[in-house]
Structure formats: C-alpha cells, structure tokens
Amino acid sequence: MIFEYDTRSGKKRFLNSVRQILKEAGNLGPNNDWPHEEGVAKVHSEIIEYNGKMYFSTHDYHSSQNVEKHRGGHFISYDPATGKFADLSKSDPGGVAVANEGIIAINILRQEQKLVGWTFPYGHVLLHDLRDGKTTKYGRGLMPGQKSNVARVVIATRKGDVFAAYSQGDAPNYLFKLDRKLGKLIPTTARFRKGFFEGLAESSDGNIIYLADLEGYLYAFHVESETLNDLGSILPLERTGQDVRRLGSLVYSGAEQKLFTIPYRVTRGNGAYRLYEYDIKSRAKKEIADFSSVLKGSTLTGNGVLDEKGFMYVSFYSEAEAGRFHSGVVQIDVSDRTQ
Numbered sequence: 001m002i003f004e005y006d007t008r009s010g011k012k013r014f015l016n017s018v019r020q021i022l023k024e025a026g027n028l029g030p031n032n033d034w035p036h037e038e039g040v041a042k043v044h045s046e047i048i049e050y051n052g053k054m055y056f057s058t059h060d061y062h063s064s065q066n067v068e069k070h071r072g073g074h075f076i077s078y079d080p081a082t083g084k085f086a087d088l089s090k091s092d093p094g095g096v097a098v099a100n101e102g103i104i105a106i107n108i109l110r111q112e113q114k115l116v117g118w119t120f121p122y123g124h125v126l127l128h129d130l131r132d133g134k135t136t137k138y139g140r141g142l143m144p145g146q147k148s149n150v151a152r153v154v155i156a157t158r159k160g161d162v163f164a165a166y167s168q169g170d171a172p173n174y175l176f177k178l179d180r181k182l183g184k185l186i187p188t189t190a191r192f193r194k195g196f197f198e199g200l201a202e203s204s205d206g207n208i209i210y211l212a213d214l215e216g217y218l219y220a221f222h223v224e225s226e227t228l229n230d231l232g233s234i235l236p237l238e239r240t241g242q243d244v245r246r247l248g249s250l251v252y253s254g255a256e257q258k259l260f261t262i263p264y265r266v267t268r269g270n271g272a273y274r275l276y277e278y279d280i281k282s283r284a285k286k287e288i289a290d291f292s293s294v295l296k297g298s299t300l301t302g303n304g305v306l307d308e309k310g311f312m313y314v315s316f317y318s319e320a321e322a323g324r325f326h327s328g329v330v331q332i333d334v335s336d337r338t339q
Contacts, residue, residue, distance in 0.1 A: 057073055
C-alpha cells in the first residue's frame, strides 16, 4: 500500500496498492507460488525522488531454496503532479526487471538517468535506463557456490560508480564495485565488520556517504579515494556493554553536521527506541531523546526523511493484538535550534 503524508497540512492519503498498479499496467502475471497471480509482498526499497518523480521497487518473500517460484522484481514510478503510477519493468523481457529475484534496495545515477537496483537473495546489480526503459543485469561478486545475505542499501556515486556489500555466510568483509566492462562486481580494499548495512546518508556534494550496519556501527565512505572509515558504534560511552541488533534509519541533519538514528533492538538494557546523535566534526555520540513510550514493541521502517524545517519522520508498525497490526509515522524535531 502506498500512502502520501503532507507535512504542511498533516493530511494523509491512500494512493494505490502495488498489486493494483501492476494490474492496471496489464503486468500482474501468473506465479507458481500463488493460485492465480504473482506475489508482491512488499516495497523494501526506499522511495527516491528524481526530476519530480518518485521511484521504488518490489520485493517478494524470497529464499534461495524457492526463487524459481517467484516471477521477479519491478521498478515503479509515481508522478505527484499527475497522480499516475507506471510499471517501468513492463517493457523488460518477461515483464520484470529481474527474473525470480526481488529488488531489495535502489539508488540512482543521476548524471546517467539510470536507476540502480540491488537484488535479493543473490546480490546482482541492475541498471534501468529511464530514457529507453531497458534494464541491464550484472554478475555477482562472489564465487559460484558462495552463500551470503546482502546489504539493504546500494551505493551510487556522483562519479557514476556503484558499490554494494554481501554479508554473513562465507562472504568476504569488503565492498564490491561494479565493473561494467567485465559485467560484474569486483572486490575493493574497503573493509568493514559485518556488511549488513541498513542505513545510508549522503552529503549534499556527494563526496561522503555514511553507512550504518545492522549492529549500529557507522562508516564514512569517501567517494574520491574509495576508502571506508570505521567510526565505531552509534551508542555513546554510557551504553558500553550494549550492542545494537537492529536500526531502521540514518538521517543527516539539515546543516550536515550530525547524523541521527533510532535503534529498536539491542542486546541488553534499555538502549532501544532512543534517538542517538553523532557529531561529524567532534565524533561525539550522545542520547538525546527517549521514544520508548511511543515506539516500544514496534519495528521501525524506511531510511528516515528530513524536511526543510528540521523535522525527521520515521515510520513504524507494531502488532496491536494477535494478527492485527498498526502502522504510523512519528515526527521528531532534530533542527539545530532545538531537539
């Protein structure tokens, strides 16, 4: 389900469902795992903006044991000016951007007008050209037979390079870079701890890209040198002994002096559902707010959005009672004036 929230008026509006978008495009296909039509379990990627349009991708409940049962992932666009959605993958072979796999993360090469897709469960890079509507799939960075999970973000730089990470399993702990001439991902020397990145925040000039992994460790990726600096845990010293086990966002402050995140799962103690701040210049880390009364028991989703007034928006869902879920949006003031 796709919703719109107007930050000025506070009004919420239902726009459409992904299944209905594909149906209206005449591209909701048959699927071996469903009685009548393909499964579209969720939109796992961010919703990104480019030239006034919004872009996202589809994902199903995949596993490496049953990928053949899934039709594949779609790229979808939304034009707020006209209120119209478009299935960009309809013109691709088979009507999907990638067969059998889902598209778990997207980004954009703005100077080339190409969407970047990162697939699950295998970890292929997709480049979808917005001008001719064609999608190109590139090979994995791992050896045949190597098993791994994949990061929940994909990096696209202003230079036109694409980087991605595999995680867990027997995957090596370094970033991979897309080599378009070779047609696949190749390893770099940029090393990390786990590689299960869930948060991404890019500086306005595109020179530095900050990443947060599943366990709350921060990294700064320097685009020119292609180096990855380990900045340590997002948790401050008073939380020593605790480890993050899940976070849902990484947000740049409006003045680009700070990073914010809210872990919603920690190893022990009561460090979850707190808003933590990382000062980029001083590298100081501190806890600045407790949202456990609002968010406790919830799963935080999305990568966080910051508006021009300094308000950060985080979406969540929680199980209100057996089998019934509640979802919503929390607005947090993280402006440089007040917190």
